[in-house]
Amino acid sequence: MRGATRVRARRVAAWTLLSALLAVPATLLPGAPASADATSVPGTLSTAAQNTSTLQVPVPAGVQVSAIDAVVTQSEVTEGTVISFLVNGAVRLQVPSALYQKVSVPVTPADVVADGTIAFSVLTSATPAAGATCAPAGGVAALRKIELQYTGAETPPTTLAGFFPASSSGITVVIPSDADDDMITAGLTAVAALAYRYDDTTPVNLSLNVPDAATATASQRVVALTPGRAGEVTTAVSTTSGIPLLTFAGEGDDLVDAVRTLSTDTLGLSGTDAVDPSLQTKPRSTEKTRSLEDLGVDPVALTGYGSVTQQIELRQDSFGEPVDAMALHLEGTHTAFASTSGARLDVRANGTLVGSTVLGDEARFDLDVELPASAIRSVNDITMTLTAVAPDGSACTPPSIPAAEVDVDGDASTVTVGHGTGKTQGFQLFPQIFEGTLPVALRATEGRKASAAVNAAALISALQRAAGTPLTIQLMDPDAFLADDRSGLMVGALAADSEALDAPLKLSSTRLLDREDSVQEITSQDPYAVLESIDRNNRLVLMLGSWAPSDKAAPGELARKVVDAVVNTGWADLDGDLVIADAANPAFVTASRSLAPHQTVEEEKSYAKWFVVVIAVLLLLLALQVVVAIRRDRQLSRERDEDELGYDTDGPAYVEDEDWDEHTPETYEVDALGDVDDLEVHDHTDEARPDEEGEPDDAYGDLDPDAAPEDAEADVDEDLEDDDLEWDEDDELDELDDDWDDGEDDDWGDWGEEAEEIGPDPDPAASEPLDEPEDEPELADEPETADEPETADEEPDEQADEPPRRRWSDQQQATTSGPAEPAEPLEPPTTPPATPSSKRTRRRRRR
Structure with a gap:
């Protein structure tokens, strides 16, 4: 009975102990295994560069590894190319070339070396040529999304010195939800320090809550900040939700200085849990010339034949200020190369070839290169490529030949910049x-x-990875920040803030989309969030804001979508000045460039306006040409009249007394119709002279303006018959012009009858003289008269063939509607020499 009682009591005690153990919170069990059996490995692999084709995969203590998973991509498929995956230098898996494929490389706990890592590498090889002893590289393969498959639970760290692993799957900084400004500043500083320490793709986040145990993975860490006593800062190592936890307790500037030491290993050098805030990182340097070693660049060593590449990074922030010029001086040693090897060292900056040098039999080399101003970025990728063929002509390293080497001297090689x-x-x-x-x-x-x-912490983490030294965080009031003139970061901006900062994209319902050939304006009531780079009046500001109807803030998910896009892209690869996201579309990066709030929208290009402009210009030129031609004709006509009459035709002019006889108009009879009876005088006419065949040459004889005809005086008593008159085209045009000027409406059919009745009046007193102007203006300057030709042999003027047509002023016209009263002639009229020009003049005066 007693035995049975003892057994029963032992069972009850066992169940009681088991119940008590089950009731213990998971936070008190330091060895609680993580629920996940895969942990992400920060970093990527690529066969494009020698230093990125091998990755040291950290293995958390206490877990049993089983495989390394990754996604492999290639830019193009190369026939016969094989991708090989090596574990600690031994080929563990080979796959054919493909654009995209997932691989799982098996590993065992025996592959974990003493430092707790596995050397994982990848290479590509093409089919070797006939007779070759090695296989050349076959394209470029890249690995991403690398994960370590494991079983078991990680052994949590117990000391501050071993708290942070060499590589972590993620670090979370936790602050209270009601944190004040000092606590928030400490949290942002801790994020910046850890992002600088893990300068890779290790996620570093700020949170208000401890991560869920369901998402915990091996190598994950949590740093918690809590209020403490003034004047001191304490630390403690524990676990939470199965994740190792480091707690900082303090307040004010002391807490900020303590978490700043998370950027280096100095935190664990004190040997105790107490933090020495006096331990600071190396100060910033603004020297324009720095060596690669001072800049913290890893040693550069290129090994092998064919094409071998190594990459380094040069950050502008490492020089203390922005730079607009960067020049490299590289020095180092190399293997002696024969002239037939074609060995050379090429240097590229951000993908652009900036320098090259030939490597010969001398063991030392030096090379000076300069980066183009347009190619300088915040983080500049410098790649050095060794290209050479082996002594047997192979583009790879044969097993029987030592590999070629090029080593860059980090202390002698320098970088010189301009601010x-x-x-x-x-x-x-x-x-x-x-x-x-x-x-x-x-x-x-x-x-x-x-x-x-x-x-803000997520953006600071991305910015810190592009910086050369840890950033010092200063928290400011939003209104004070708007009134300040320093560059900085604003998070949670609203419409009024975007107006105050003069952002390229104002936070409103109107959005402008910049296309290649136009700017499209869109009005939408859908909320959105945007990260903008603002450059106004030499003040550079990063603004993360959002918009919702009534100018309110959009839901927090949209701003988080923008932040995640920035973190996933990486600040070094972020171009443009806008990152925009809404609920329906993923975030995208763009550039504002010519965006303006009220810019005219152009749907498509049209060249119609240019055709209109061209046609208008042609019409204008044509009109101008017509005006010039008219003015030129009038000028020429005026000059001909002046040459013939001897005075300016624009107005009445007078000549000297000795020339009065030549310019005084003759007096003629006026018939009952008021026409001047001067048909005995004809312009440019002589008696018709027969030509060699006996036919008259022309009705008026040969016209020679330079030589006066022999019989200058025409016989006015000779009767003129209709058959003796023949009018040329020019005379008809003159008659038409004269009739139009005089307002006559003569009947051309009765012309012949009138011509027979008209004859010379033997009584000079019966003829009517031309009316003289009543008021004579002042004598004008003597006009220049055209010189008469000296001899009859001179050629006549070409313009004399066509008599000019002009109108006489009212003072110079002699034709009236009724009989004209005779006027006393100033002097006895004399008949001027009968030259062709004088005859034409008298006939025009008659009209």
Whole structure:
């Protein structure tokens, strides 16, 4: 009975102990295994560069590894190319070339070396040529999304010195949800310090809550900040939700200085849990010339034949200020190469070839290169490529031949820069423009600054990875930040903030989309969020804001979508100056360039206006040409009249007394119709002279304006018959012009009868003289008269063939509607010499 009682009591005690163990919270069990059996491995692999084709995969203590998974991509498929995956230098898996494929490389706990890592590498090889002893490289393969498959639970760290692993799957900084400004500043500083320490793709986040145990993975860490006693900072190592936890307790500037040491290993050098805030990182340097070793660049060593590449990074922020010029001086040693090897060293900056040198039998080399101003970025990728063939002509390293080597001297090789922003624009102006100090303004909805600090921390983490030294965070009030003139970061901006900062994209319902050939304006009531790079009056600001109807803030998910896009892209690869996201579309990066709030929308290009402009110009030129031609004709006509009459035809003019006889008009009889009876005088006429065949040459004889005819005086008593008159085209035009000027409406059919009745009047007193002007103006300057030809042999003027047509002024016209009263002639009229020009003149005066 007693035995049975003892057994029963032992069972009850066992169940009681088991129940108590089950009731213990998971946070008190340091060895609680993580629920996940895969942990992400930060970093990527690529066969394009020698230093990126091998990755040291950290293995958390206490877990049993089983495989390494990854996604492999190639830009093009190469026939016969094989991708090989090596574990600690031994081929573990081979797959054919493909654009995209997932691979799982098996590993065992025996592959974990003493430092707790596995050397994982990848290479590509093409089919070797006939007789070759090695296989050349076959294209470029890249690995991403690398994960370590494992079983078991990680052994959590127990000391501060071993808390942070060499590589972590993620680090979370936790602050209270009601944190004040000092606590928020400490949290943002801790994020910046850890992002600088894990300068790779390790996620570093700020949160208001401890991560869920369901998402915990091996190598994950949590850093918690809590209020403490003034004047001191304490630390403690524990676990939470199965994740190793490091707690900082303190307040004010002491806490900020303590978490700043997370950027280096100095935190664990004290040997105790107490933190020595006096341990600081190396100060920033603004020297224009720095060596590669001072800049923290890893040693460069190129090994092998064929094409071998190694890559380094040069950050603008490492020089203390923005730079607009960068020159490299490289020195080093190399293997002696024969002239037939074609050995050379090429240097590229951000993909652009900037320098090259031939490697010969001398063991040392030096090379000076300069980066183009347009190619300088916040983080500049410098690649050095060794190209050479082996002594047997192979583009790879045969097993029987030592590999070629090129070593760059990091201490003798230098980088010289010039300070300035140069041609850098948009997001690439950051973080070097901050010069180590980053003012941050948080505009939080409902007064919760800690919520806005989460997005600010993600942007600070991305900026810190592009910086050369840890950033100093200064938290500012939003209104004070708007009134300041320093560059900085504003998170949670609203429509009024975008107006105050003069952002390229104002936060409103109107959005402008920049296309290649036009700017399209869209009005939408859908909320959206945007990260903008603002450059106004030499002040550079990063603004994360959002918009919803009534100019309110959009839901927090949209701002988080923008932040995640920036983090996934990486600040070094972020171009443009806008990152926009809404609920329906993923975030995208663009450039504002010519965006303006009220720019005219152009749907498509049209060349119609240019055709109209061209036609208008042609019409204008044509009209101008017509005007010029008319003016020229009038000028020529005026000059001909002046040459013939001896005075200016624009107005009445008078001549000297000795020339009065030549210019005084003759007096003629006026018939009953009022026509001047001067048919005995004809322009340019002589008696018709027969030609060689006996036919008259022309009705008026040969016209020679330069030589006067022999019989200058025409016989006015000779009767003129209709058959003796023949009019040429020019005379008809003259008659038409004269009739039009005189307003006559003669009947051309009766012309012959009138001509028979008209004859000379033997009584000179019966003829009517021309009316003289009543009021004579003052005598004008003597006009220049055309010179008469000296001899009859001179050629006549070409313009004399066609008599000019003009109108006489009212003072010079002699034709009247009724009989004209005779006027006393100034002097006895004399008949001027009968030259062709004088006859034409008298006939026109008759009209």
